[in-house]
Amino acid sequence: EDQVTQSPEALRLQEGESSSLNCSYTVSGLRGLFWYRQDPGKGPEFLFTLYSAGEEKEKERLKATLTKKESFLHITAPKPEDSATYLCAVGSVGTSYGKLTFGQGTILTVHP
């Protein structure tokens, strides 16, 4: 059974204070690892897909990296508008169509 665990559950940062969110996963065969951002009362917003160990992707202040067992979402010099819940999910080769298994999320709060 695919499993995803995110840590920490909640993270409070000062504006400009860089940090990382962790996503540990267990999957029979990784089809892809996905990062989403979710604001209160809204659906998850797609950020990145990573497919193989060593892959990195960047978008503004966010950088996602992938190893064989975990992924990190690095946030550089965050701003208050980066405050949200960040969700990690895996797709397994066991399903051809991309069913996702999500972690519980990390609630990020950035104080001005």
Added chain:
Amino acid sequence: GAGVSQSPRYKVAKRGQDVALRCDPISGHVSLFWYQQALGQGPEFLTYFQNEAQLDKSGLPSDRFFAERPEGSVSTLKIQRTQQEDSAVYLCASSLEPGDEQYFGPGTRLTVT
């Protein structure tokens, strides 16, 4: 362009009532998913459609849950005889092709009283 839309955004049902939740995916997207999200948790898979075919319904919690996508575009998730434990946000997502990144709608928050 238009994203995934869902209606209603909020639904309050009395225990035992039937409800129907609608999803309009992004035009041309082959794959459509339904997820259930409890407060403070990540979304959990309910069911998957490829065009009009329901290929996986392994996540549906009970036979009170039923989903359809008759013409391969709009989908409806129906819950019969609602129970308090059905209270959650129901999210719909679509992807262009199977395995692609999924784009989510805003969700329907269902409260069963």
